[in-house]
Amino acid sequence: MKILLILPHDKIYRYRGFLKQSMPYAPLTLTTLALVPTELEAQIEIIDEGVQKPSYDNKRYDVVGITCVASSSTRAYQLAQYWRDKGSFVVLGGVHPTLMPEEAAQHADALAVGPGEKTWPQILRDFQNGTAQKIYQADYPPELSSPIARRDLLPRHRYLPIPTIIANRGCTNHCHYCPVHKVYGGQSVTRPIEEVIDEIKRLQTKKILLFDPSPTSNKEYAKNFFAALLPLKIKWFGLATTDVVYDRELFELFVRSGCEGLMFGFESLSQASMDKSGKPFNQVGQYKEVVEILHRHQITVLGCFVLGFDEDTPKSLARTAEIVEELNIDLPRYAVLTPFPGTNLFTRLKNQNRILTEDYSFYDSEHVVFQPEQMSATELQQILYRTWQKTYRFSTMLKRARLMQKNGGMSLLANLSLRHYVHKGTLIGSHKWN
Ligand code: B12
Numbered sequence: 001m002k003i004l005l006i007l008p009h010d011k012i013y014r015y016r017g018f019l020k021q022s023m024p025y026a027p028l029t030l031t032t033l034a035l036v037p038t039e040l041e042a043q044i045e046i047i048d049e050g051v052q053k054p055s056y057d058n059k060r061y062d063v064v065g066i067t068c069v070a071s072s073s074t075r076a077y078q079l080a081q082y083w084r085d086k087g088s089f090v091v092l093g094g095v096h097p098t099l100m101p102e103e104a105a106q107h108a109d110a111l112a113v114g115p116g117e118k119t120w121p122q123i124l125r126d127f128q129n130g131t132a133q134k135i136y137q138a139d140y141p142p143e144l145s146s147p148i149a150r151r152d153l154l155p156r157h158r159y160l161p162i163p164t165i166i167a168n169r170g171c172t173n174h175c176h177y178c179p180v181h182k183v184y185g186g187q188s189v190t191r192p193i194e195e196v197i198d199e200i201k202r203l204q205t206k207k208i209l210l211f212d213p214s215p216t217s218n219k220e221y222a223k224n225f226f227a228a229l230l231p232l233k234i235k236w237f238g239l240a241t242t243d244v245v246y247d248r249e250l251f252e253l254f255v256r257s258g259c260e261g262l263m264f265g266f267e268s269l270s271q272a273s274m275d276k277s278g279k280p281f282n283q284v285g286q287y288k289e290v291v292e293i294l295h296r297h298q299i300t301v302l303g304c305f306v307l308g309f310d311e312d313t314p315k316s317l318a319r320t321a322e323i324v325e326e327l328n329i330d331l332p333r334y335a336v337l338t339p340f341p342g343t344n345l346f347t348r349l350k351n352q353n354r355i356l357t358e359d360y361s362f363y364d365s366e367h368v369v370f371q372p373e374q375m376s377a378t379e380l381q382q383i384l385y386r387t388w389q390k391t392y393r394f395s396t397m398l399k400r401a402r403l404m405q406k407n408g409g410m411s412l413l414a415n416l417s418l419r420h421y422v423h424k425g426t427l428i429g430s431h432k433w434n
């Protein structure tokens with residue numbers, strides 16, 4: 001059986017790093033799906049359209065599996081049509097098809113809703129036996145064993161040379177704009193700790209990047225996991241929520257297990273926005289202290305801010321870049337509030353008639369796709385550009401790099417890369433959906 005797995009291109013990939021070569025993180029979705037039942041004697045290829053430009057013309061596959069998020073769904077559906085026309089059996093899966101099954105089912109021969117560890121092998125077996133169904137709904141077990149990712153199927157040199165891995169893909173929080181708790185039902189979906197540790201050992205690496213969207217939401221699992229990391233003596237980067245620094249035991253484990261950098265969704269400088277969005281554990285008044293504590297432990301801080309909450313006005317957002325500078329965040333990032341289809345936020349804005357486009361290719365967090373409460377969509381888009389620009393002025397970047405007690409050089413490199421993104425990449429002078 002010949003199988004092709006595709007991660008479709010989307011607007012976010014127009015960005016190319018300033019070193020010419022794009023260096024994204026190695027994705028895990030398709031490499032995780034690449035382990036299929038041995039009796040199928042499958043030949044598997046993976047195409048990540050973000051880093052590869054394949055020619056499909058003379059190719060034939062029995063099964064084509066396509067993953068997508070909202071912003072890549074348009075391309076995913078085009079690809080699905082292309083391969084169905086060529087006679088392949090097309091399977092769609094991933095976050096967007098899981099949240100929008102009725103829409104996605106129209107474009108596929110079979111649809112995998114939820115995690116694919118069990119449904120994907122089943123789909124392939126059913127296809128082989130001529131008994132394939134239209135929809136395969138996975139359950140969401142609190143513990144889910146996942147095969148070791150087939151990283152060898154990706155063009156390694158196209159990615160950052162630090163292996164990616166995921167331990168807990170769910171989250172127990174309920175932020176209204178976030179698809180994760182909708183996809184995973186507000187629960188953790190964790191891999192057995194021994195399995196993850198074994199995979200890290202096999203990687204023979206000194207550094208890993210943890211893809212867990214919210215590792216601190218299941219504190220018990222997190223404590224056991226980071227304790228299990230201790231003997232490996234590796235360095236790691238990951239995500240966390242700001243309250244982690246106030247959980248003494250967990251934070252100490254972060255530090256001792258080799259945490260070198262964390263990405264936080266600080267989201268807003270308005271406490272009201274955080275409270276109303278179901279993220280009250282983000283305490284805006286503590287942000288400065290949070291960053292200080294992290295810096296004291298030599299942990300680099302990547303901070304994400306979202307513009308466009310209902311409480312935001314042009315005036316309240318005008319000083320965002322300055323305040324972020326005062327917080328001493330090492331690598332700030334900005335996004336506009338995005339109502340991903342299937343989320344509570346999307347439902348609310350739709351009911352309020354505030355969704356401006358349902359062309360999901362623009363749902364990439366850099367385009368305003370809804371009517372903001374206190375300004376026009378164009379105003380919000382411009383504020384986003386201006387805030388990025390101010391944050392990535394040379395003087396501000398140098399200040400940030402100097403502040404870093406270690407990794408100052410790396411910080412400057414990362415800052416330069418984001419500056420390039422702001423000026424030459426996706427943002428300036430680009431696109432508008434209407
Ligand atoms: C790591 C990560 C990234 C990485 C890697 C992305 C990648 N392409 O692999 C980076 C940082 C590059 C990234 C970028 C982006 N991301 Co991201 N990312 C994640 C994160 C935290 C984990 C994804 C992951 O690797 N999970 C582990 C793998 C094994 O699980 P999985 O991907 O869900 O796949 C499983 C199932 O879904 C299913 N499945 C998936 N596809 C298929 C296909 C078939 C055929 C089958 C059978 C099954 C199947 O089986 C798999 C195994 O169980 C998720 C949050 C989450 N929990 O999902 C957000 C998330 C997917 N990202 C999101 C977004 C918005 C983005 C960006 C647009 C952000 C931006 N502005 O840059 C870009 C889009 C890039 C893209 N086109 O994919 C949103 C998607 C929302 C939506 N509805 O569209 C999420 C849900 C985060 C959030 N809270 O909003 N992301």
Ligand code: SF4
Pocket residue numbers: 171172173174175178179180181213214217241265279
């Ligand atoms: S804490 Fe993060 S992953 Fe969890 S629901 Fe909120 S935004 Fe989503």
